[in-house]
Every structure is written in structure tokens, then in C-alpha cells.
Amino acid sequence: MPLHPTGQPMPAILEVRQLVKRYPGVTAVDSIDFAVQAGECFGLLGPNGAGKTTTVEIMEGITPPSSGEVRYRGEPVDARFRQEVGIQFQSTALQDFLTVRETLRLFRSFYNRGLDIDELSRMCTLDEYLDRDARKLSGGQRQRLLLALALVNDPEVLFLDEPTTGLDPQARRNFWDLIRDIKARKKTVILTTHYMEEAFLLCDRIAIMDHGRIIAEGPPATLLAKHFHDVILQIPKGDFTVTPAELGIEVLDAGDSIEISTADVDGVLRRLMEKRVSLTRLQIRARTLEDLFLELTGRELRA
Amino acid sequence: MIRRFLAVLKARNLEFLRDRAALGWNIALPALIVIGMWLIFSGGDKPLFKVAVLNGATPIAQIDNAFLKTRYVDFYPVADEIQAESKVAHNQVDMLLDLRAPKAPRYWVNQTSPKGYVLEKILAGETDVRYTRATVSGRAINYVDWLIPGVLGMNMMFSCLFGVGYVIVRYRKNGFLKRLNATPLKAFEFISAQVTSRLLLIMSITVLVFIGTHALVHFYMAGSYLTLLLVAMLGATSMISLGLLVAARVGSEEFAGGLLNLATWPMMFLSGVWFSLEGSPAWIQATAKVFPLTQMLDAARKVMLDGQGVTEIWPQLLALGSMTVVFLGLGSFGFKWKNE
Numbered sequence: 094m095p096l097h098p099t100g101q102p103m104p105a106i107l108e109v110r111q112l113v114k115r116y117p118g119v120t121a122v123d124s125i126d127f128a129v130q131a132g133e134c135f136g137l138l139g140p141n142g143a144g145k146t147t148t149v150e151i152m153e154g155i156t157p158p159s160s161g162e163v164r165y166r167g168e169p170v171d172a173r174f175r176q177e178v179g180i181q182f183q184s185t186a187l188q189d190f191l192t193v194r195e196t197l198r199l200f201r202s203f204y205n206r207g208l209d210i211d212e213l214s215r216m217c218t219l220d221e222y223l224d225r226d227a228r229k230l231s232g233g234q235r236q237r238l239l240l241a242l243a244l245v246n247d248p249e250v251l252f253l254d255e256p257t258t259g260l261d262p263q264a265r266r267n268f269w270d271l272i273r274d275i276k277a278r279k280k281t282v283i284l285t286t287h288y289m290e291e292a293f294l295l296c297d298r299i300a301i302m303d304h305g306r307i308i309a310e311g312p313p314a315t316l317l318a319k320h321f322h323d324v325i326l327q328i329p330k331g332d333f334t335v336t337p338a339e340l341g342i343e344v345l346d347a348g349d350s351i352e353i354s355t356a357d358v359d360g361v362l363r364r365l366m367e368k369r370v371s372l373t374r375l376q377i378r379a380r381t382l383e384d385l386f387l388e389l390t391g392r393e394l395r396a
Numbered sequence: 397m398i399r400r401f402l403a404v405l406k407a408r409n410l411e412f413l414r415d416r417a418a419l420g421w422n423i424a425l426p427a428l429i430v431i432g433m434w435l436i437f438s439g440g441d442k443p444l445f446k447v448a449v450l451n452g453a454t455p456i457a458q459i460d461n462a463f464l465k466t467r468y469v470d471f472y473p474v475a476d477e478i479q480a481e482s483k484v485a486h487n488q489v490d491m492l493l494d495l496r497a498p499k500a501p502r503y504w505v506n507q508t509s510p511k512g513y514v515l516e517k518i519l520a521g522e523t524d525v526r527y528t529r530a531t532v533s534g535r536a537i538n539y540v541d542w543l544i545p546g547v548l549g550m551n552m553m554f555s556c557l558f559g560v561g562y563v564i565v566r567y568r569k570n571g572f573l574k575r576l577n578a579t580p581l582k583a584f585e586f587i588s589a590q591v592t593s594r595l596l597l598i599m600s601i602t603v604l605v606f607i608g609t610h611a612l613v614h615f616y617m618a619g620s621y622l623t624l625l626l627v628a629m630l631g632a633t634s635m636i637s638l639g640l641l642v643a644a645r646v647g648s649e650e651f652a653g654g655l656l657n658l659a660t661w662p663m664m665f666l667s668g669v670w671f672s673l674e675g676s677p678a679w680i681q682a683t684a685k686v687f688p689l690t691q692m693l694d695a696a697r698k699v700m701l702d703g704q705g706v707t708e709i710w711p712q713l714l715a716l717g718s719m720t721v722v723f724l725g726l727g728s729f730g731f732k733w734k735n736e
Contacts, residue, residue: 155574155577155734172580175580182571182575182578184571186570186571186575187575188407188411188567188572189415190414191411195407195410199407200579202400202403203576203580204580242575
């Protein structure tokens with residue numbers, strides 16, 4: 094748990110206690126507990142159907158839980174909560190025939206306090222598109238508008254449900270920059286994603302969900318250090334001129350290349366050189382959240 | 397609360413006004429129907445004679461009267477002499493026969509009605525009994541005069557039900573309602589803004605079409621325009637509320653379309669849009685009263701054709717108001733922001 098400069102644990106801004114959500118024939122969320130600290134970016138990861146969106150929607154107050162509760166600043170969620178949080182859903186349609194500016198104004202009017210439309214459009218780099226029909230925005234522009242709508246009340250807590258799904262790499266990176274700006278404003282961010290790189294770059298802490306339960310929780314680097322002590326060596330198949338048996342090391346087939354996972358890089362490299370394997374195109378990479386994810390959930394991430 | 401209501405109202409109005417296809421259709425359709433009907437019916441009324449019979453307790457079929465056997469004449473029983481006379485005056489009925497006293501039968505015709513004249517000649521040829529002749533006069537009500545409120549009302553009905561119903565179901569299906577639910581906006585604020593927006597648009601369009609058609613067709617308008625406006629507003633509000641009720645929980649446009657058709661088609665035929673239900677079985681007339689369109693058209697025709705005022709049409713106004721309260725209450729109570 095993060096510590097306050099005084100050495101006391103930071104108070105949780107959101108707490109999830111014994112949360113359960115059952116649908117006919119399936120338990121989507123199976124008694125989970127966690128807390129989100131004020132000012133942190135908390136990532137909820139998991140394969141499709143793991144229960145991330147259900148969990149987040151219960152936290153947002155959109156879906157009622159079967160049992161358990163969510164507390165905001167130590168209190169049960171009430172009307173104040175709606176005024177103080179911002180939400181970006183996975184997919185949201187907007188009202189047809191409205192411009193970006195009109196859409197922002199509409200949502201701004203729902204709240205007692207909030208940001209000025211000009212400030213908001215600057216923050217989310219929407220200045221150029223303010224008078225454009227919201228339906229005519231590109232994917233990245235649209236996600237920035239949805240983010241602006243989530244920020245329209247200058248929320249204390251921002252929920253982002255897979256905000257970069259479907260964006261091209263450049264738009265995704267732009268979006269990450271925006272989230273970093275928001276983090277710099279000391280806002281609490283709760284992010285679900287299935288891009289491990291995104292979680293690694295943005296999140297202070299993550300929880301990995303599968304089958305409705307949390308199977309790992311902590312800062313990304315801590316989780317990686319806890320689960321992995323090795324690195325991955327990748328060699329293109331064309332260069333790998335020996336059999337694994339001759340090498341005496343376990344080798345994984347990874348498509349165009351082979352992968353060797355080891356904590357003893359020196360030893361493996363010596364062995365490869367002895368067998369005259371070309372190391373010209375050798376790549377060494379550290380373990381990623383994706384490796385951890387696959388190790389823990391045992392399945393591929395699916396978009 | 398007012399701020400949120402006004403913001404949703406404004407946004408919805410902008411959406412509708414910018415949706416040129418929907419706007420054009422809402423104006424063009426009723427105008428086209430009215431012009432079409434005028435072209436068809438301005439040549440004369442249907443070639444069928446209608447005779448109202450004051451027959452007391454004896455069924456018409458049991459009355460021994462040769463005139464009543466005349467073919468191509470629709471004889472139907474009435475009880476209210478004053479009302480029946482007024483219908484003769486407006487050419488809604490071609491002749492009124494009073495057979496309650498067999499020895500001293502009477503009849504009424506409109507002096508300006510060609511059909512009344514023909515029926516009078518037939519009656520004279522069919523019987524030896526001496527009838528007392530009475531005449532009434534009044535401006536003839538053509539079918540087009542009677543039809544105008546029906547067509548305008550029908551257009552309002554479709555616009556109220558489909559306009560509100562489809563929009564809300566579409567908003568729910570594509571997740572816009574869910575997004576609104578994530579804000580402090582309340583169901584009541586959202587719903588009342590939708591009702592108000594539709595009401596404003598429908599009333600503006602209906603008034604424009606009314607004025608335009610009147611200039612073109614010169615249909616009959618006996619009563620007060622203000623009373624008619626009140627009838628139209630109450631009628632539209634009740635039908636918009638019905639649309640909201642239908643759309644309160646539905647998650648797919650196909651299902652909503654089915655339900656809206658289920659609500660509109662019986663009204664199309666049973667609310668007296670195209671033809672009067674007079675003379676049809678009593679149970680049909682009683683059933684038709686549960687439809688808001690029936691009540692609205694009933695009141696509108698009383699104002700337009702008979703010149704009646706609020707003191708005469710209050711039962712219809714009360715019925716429309718009550719329907720609105722019930723539909724809106726149920727719709728708000730059962731409102732769902734998102735599909736499960």
C-alpha cells in the first residue's frame with residue numbers, strides 16, 4: 094500500500110468489498126476486494142470475459158452488484174459520486190447532428206462544476222474540431238472527445254474502459270500522453286485495457302482478473318520481478334542451425350524465431366557460440382506484462 | 397434540474413431540425429395526403445345515401461315500411477333528435493326519418509343537399525303515408541372537411557409514437573442512454589425534455605400544415621382556434637407519452653417497431669381517421685375510446701365541424717389528460733437506461 098509522506102497509509106478513494114455479480118448461469122465477478130488510492134492510476138487487466146467491465150461498471154454505479162459494496166471516500170456511493178467522477182465507456186454513441194462544441198456543452202450542463210469548454214478542448218487537442226459534426230471525427234479524435242466528456246466536470250476519479258482499443262499506434266500514443274497529463278493533475282485514474290504495454294506505461298498498480306477473480310495485484314515492475322527471474326533470447330529460425338537436443342537447452346517455437354528463456358544469459362550465449370550459431374540477429378528482451386499475463390491466465394489476449 | 401432539462405431539450409431540438417430528411421418527411425407527408433384527398437373527393441361525396449332513423453325501441457328490420465327496403469341506402473338507428481338534425485344540417489346524413497309515431501311520420505332534409513332531394517323523391521314514390529316535411533339548413537360538411545382532422549391527427553400519431561419511441565430505443569441500443577446515466581441527469585429530466593421537444597416540433601409542424609392546407613382546400617372550421625390548439629396539444633402529449641411507454645424498456649428497434657405498429661394500426665382504423673365509426677357495432681365504438689387518437693379526433697371534429705367549446709368537449713380533454721398521466725407515470729417508473 095502506498096505511504097503518505099507521514100508514513101501513514103494513504104486513504105483509499107475507492108474501495109471494493111466482497112463484490113459479486115451473478116448473471117443467469119454465470120458468476121461474472123466472484124467476490125473480489127481491492128482499493129484504489131487517491132492520485133494513482135490503477136489498471137484492471139484480464140482476458141475478454143474476465144469480469145473487468147462488469148467490475149468497473151459496478152464501481153461506476155451503472156450496474157448494481159449481486160452482493161458486496163463499493164465505497165467512495167469511505168462512504169457508500171451517493172449522488173455526490175455522480176458529480177465527482179468521469180466515465181469513458183468502451184463504446185459510446187453520441188447524439189446525432191451535434192457538433193463537438195454542442196456535445197461538450199450538453200454534458201457540461203449536467204454538472205454543477207466543471208471545466209471551461211475552451212480549456213477542455215485545449216487539453217484534449219480538440220480545438221480544430223470544435224465546430225465539426227461529432228459523427229465525422231476519426232477514431233482518435235472521437236476517443237479524445239469521449240475523454241473530454243469524461244473530464245467535463247473536472248472529476249476526482251476518471252474511469253477509462255479500454256480507451257485505446259481500435260486506435261492506430263500513433264493515436265494510441267497521443268492518447269497515452271493525454272492520460273499522463275491527467276495523472277500529472279493528481280487525478281485518480283481507473284483503467285481497463287488489454288494492451289499490456291499501455292498498462293505498463295501508465296499504471297502505478299495493476300490487478301489481473303480471470304474468471305471473475307483477481308489473480309495478481311501490485312505495481313507492474315514488482316509483479317514482474319516477483320514472477321520472473323529470466324530474460325528471453327530470440328533468434329531467427331534461419332540462423333538457428335542446431336537442434337535443441339544438440340544444444341541441450343529448452344527452446345520455444347515462436348513463429349519466425351525461436352525463444353530461449355534463461356536467467357544465465359552468459360552461459361546460453363557461450364553454448365550457442367560453441368555450436369557456431371550466428372548471433373548477428375540475436376535479440377534479448379526483458380519479460381513483459383504480456384508474458385506474465387499469459388503465464389497467469391494461460392491464454393492468449395483476444396481483442 | 398431546469399438547466400439539465402433545457403440542455404437536453406435544446407440538443408434534441410437541434411438534432412431534429414438538422415435531420416433534414418425527417419423534417420421534410422414530417423411536413424411533406426400530411427400535405428401530400430391532404431392534397432391527394434382533396435383531389436379525389438372535391439368532385440363529390442361517396443355515392444351512398446345515409447338515412448338516420450328515429451325508430452324508438454323497434455329494430456329497423458321489424459318496421460313495416462317499404463322505403464326502408466330501398467337498396468343502396470344505409471338506414472341506421474339514432475336516438476338523439478337534436479344531434480341527428482345537426483348531422484342533416486352538415487350533410488353528414490342525407491335524411492332523418494322519425495318513425496316513432498307510425499301515424500304521423502316526419503322527415504328532415506337539408507335544402508341545399510342534392511342527395512336529400514333525391515331521397516325525398518324516392519320516399520314520395522314508395523309510400524302513401526303522408527310525411528311531415530321539415531328542412532334544416534347549414535353549411536354542407538364535405539368528406540374533406542371531416543377528413544382533415546383525421547389526417548392531421550394520424551400524422552401527429554405517427555410522429556408522436558415513432559418519433560419518440562424509435563429515438564429512445566436507438567439511444568438505448570447504441571449506448572447513448574447509458575452514457576447519460578453515468579452523469580447526474582435523472583430519468584424524469586430526460587423524459588420530460590423528450591416530450592417537450594417532440595411536442596414543440598409536432599405542434600409547429602401541425603400548425604404550419606393546418607394553415608397551408610386551409611389556404612389550399614378551404615376546409616370548414618366552425619369553432620375556436622385556441623380550443624383546437626388545446627385539443628391538439630393534449631392529444632399530442634398523450635400520444636408522445638404512449639410512445640415513451642412503449643419505448644421505456646425495449647432494447648431493439650425491431651421489437652419497438654412491432655410494438656409501435658401494434659399501437660398505431662388499430663388507431664388508424666378504429667379511431668375514425670378515414671371513416672366514421674357511427675353505425676358500427678357498439679363494442680367497437682367502446683373499444684375505440686381507449687385510444688388517445690379517438691378522443692383527440694372526437695374533440696377536434698366537435699370543435700371544427702360543430703363549433704363546440706371546452707364546456708362541451710371536457711370529457712375528451714379529461715380522458716387525454718388522464719391517459720398522459722398514466723402513460724408517463726408508467727414510462728418513467730419502468731424506464732431502463734441500458735440493455736442488460
